[in-house]
Amino acid sequence: MDVVGTLNAALRRVPAWLVYVAGAAWAVWLFWQALNQLGPYKVEPINVLERAYGEVALQLLVAGLFVTPLRRFLGLNLLKFRRAIGVTAFFFVLAHFLVFAVLDVQSLERVWTEIVKRPYVTVGMAGFLALIPLAITSNNLSIRKLGGATWRKLHKLTYAAGLLGAVHFLWLVKGFQIEPIIYTVIIVGLLATRVKWSSLRPAATA
Amino acid sequence: VAGATGGVAQAQAELEPNSFEDITSYNNFYEFGTGKEDPARNAGALVTEPWSIKVDGMVDNPGDYTLADLLDGLTAEERIYRFRCVEAWSMVVPWNGVELADVLAKVGVQSQAKYVAFETTVQPDVMIGVQRRVIPFPYVEGLRLDEAMHPLTLLATGIYGEPMPNQNGAPIRLVVPWKYGFKSIKSIVRITLTDEEPPASWNIINPREYGFYSNVNPNVDHPRWSQATERQIGGGLFASRKDTLMFNGYEAEVASLYEGMDLNEFY
Numbered sequence: 223m224d225v226v227g228t229l230n231a232a233l234r235r236v237p238a239w240l241v242y243v244a245g246a247a248w249a250v251w252l253f254w255q256a257l258n259q260l261g262p263y264k265v266e267p268i269n270v271l272e273r274a275y276g277e278v279a280l281q282l283l284v285a286g287l288f289v290t291p292l293r294r295f296l297g298l299n300l301l302k303f304r305r306a307i308g309v310t311a312f313f314f315v316l317a318h319f320l321v322f323a324v325l326d327v328q329s330l331e332r333v334w335t336e337i338v339k340r341p342y343v344t345v346g347m348a349g350f351l352a353l354i355p356l357a358i359t360s361n362n363l364s365i366r367k368l369g370g371a372t373w374r375k376l377h378k379l380t381y382a383a384g385l386l387g388a389v390h391f392l393w394l395v396k397g398f399q400i401e402p403i404i405y406t407v408i409i410v411g412l413l414a415t416r417v418k419w420s421s422l423r424p425a426a427t428a
Numbered sequence: 429v430a431g432a433t434g435g436v437a438q439a440q441a442e443l444e445p446n447s448f449e450d451i452t453s454y455n456n457f458y459e460f461g462t463g464k465e466d467p468a469r470n471a472g473a474l475v476t477e478p479w480s481i482k483v484d485g486m487v488d489n490p491g492d493y494t495l496a497d498l499l500d501g502l503t504a505e506e507r508i509y510r511f512r513c514v515e516a517w518s519m520v521v522p523w524n525g526v527e528l529a530d531v532l533a534k535v536g537v538q539s540q541a542k543y544v545a546f547e548t549t550v551q552p553d554v555m556i557g558v559q560r561r562v563i564p565f566p567y568v569e570g571l572r573l574d575e576a577m578h579p580l581t582l583l584a585t586g587i588y589g590e591p592m593p594n595q596n597g598a599p600i601r602l603v604v605p606w607k608y609g610f611k612s613i614k615s616i617v618r619i620t621l622t623d624e625e626p627p628a629s630w631n632i633i634n635p636r637e638y639g640f641y642s643n644v645n646p647n648v649d650h651p652r653w654s655q656a657t658e659r660q661i662g663g664g665l666f667a668s669r670k671d672t673l674m675f676n677g678y679e680a681e682v683a684s685l686y687e688g689m690d691l692n693e694f695y
Binding site: 256259262265266269270325326332336339340341342393396398399400 | 449450453454458464465561563653654662665666667669
């Protein structure tokens with residue numbers, strides 16, 4: 223496709239480190255708004271900032287999961303941005319966790335209680351833990367050391383992280399809210415594109 | 429009763445109300461959306477004039493009352509109350525209102541009545557949350573009669589001397605300061621006296637998480653979060669959490685209502 227070709231050509235000129243810069247700038251901008259209680263942070267900035275970091279993290283996880291299907295089905299090549307997207311997602315999850323622990327819950331003991339006692343926090347924490355080995359091994363040296371096959375297998379943990387993030391969001395809201403459902407549907411859809419359906423079907427009879 | 433109101437006066441003196449801005453821009457009113465800022469944004473189109481309240485059930489004088497009729501002869505007074513949301517945040521609100529007991533006396537509660545049921549208006553055309561069916565509507569709530577008759581329980585018609593803002597439940601809402609905020613039902617169009625425990629919206633939606641009583645209680649956690657502490661709105665990004673008080677600080681006034689009840693079972 224012409225449009226895709228043009229896009230691919232244009233994207234080749236965009237350096238991947240821009241993702242980190244944009245991510246950091248966005249995180250600082252959100253924090254700045256919360257600190258000065260601007261806009262949606264006007265009355266109660268803590269929960270809103272916690273929510274905002276969590277949502278950006280989920281959006282980046284979704285973006286990362288889009289890379290492969292976009293290439294496979296549309297020929298759009300975003301592969302060189304994937305590492306930066308994933309690592310930035312990790313940092314937003316970390317920021318989300320820090321706001322939760324330091325500004326919201328405010329005590330290590332209570333943080334632990336929340337993780338153990340509240341299933342939606344447990345699920346969110348599991349998603350965070352799943353991302354840690356991925357963030358640590360998101361460099362060329364780790365790929366060489368682990369070997370491509372092992373590395374790729376390890377990085378399938380992003381699927382779990384995405385699902386856990388969606389469940390975490392679904393579980394924390396009150397009543398029927400559309401946003402977490404949309405995220406869940408998209409993430410499940412993106413994971414479905416990874417399933418090798420042919421191998422699931424029983425062998426065709428001759 | 430005299431002791432109870434004396435306690436209120438004492439408690440009021442120690443409380444620093446939140447700003448009008450805080451109180452009117454951070455609300456839960458799911459008829460207008462689930463975000464805290466949604467009610468302030470979307471409730472402008474709520475039709476509050478004329479307003480009619482149906483009073484029915486076990487009363488001597490049932491009927492459709494205008495707001496003026498229902499409040500006729502009663503003078504609104506200011507009550508500065510703590511307001512504790514089940515989501516573990518809190519505010520201090522200077523309400524203007526009348527005691528629900530005075531309104532109930534006027535409509536004549538019959539002796540067999542044991543509970544009071546309330547219902548919020550449903551205006552689908554202007555209520556985006558109703559269109560999206562985020563929870564079942566109309567929103568309903570209820571109190572045991574002795575809770576309803578308690579001198580702390582208000583029908584509020586204003587905040588800071590201003591008419592009740594739409595996002596806070598115009599033109600008339602319940603205020604029960606020792607219970608989680610969702611019990612204080614907004615924009616009331618029906619009051620029913622009954623001898624059976626009435627349905628309550630959040631209790632219907634999730635009975636494990638929201639009991640009929642829903643008294644503020646730091647010792648009984650919400651299944652998904654702790655109720656031991658709360659964040660007081662207005663403290664900014666580095667506000668520290670405060671311990672939640674039994675019955676939201678109104679223990680001296682209301683604890684006797686629940687004598688002999690297991691508050692872990694009747695949460």
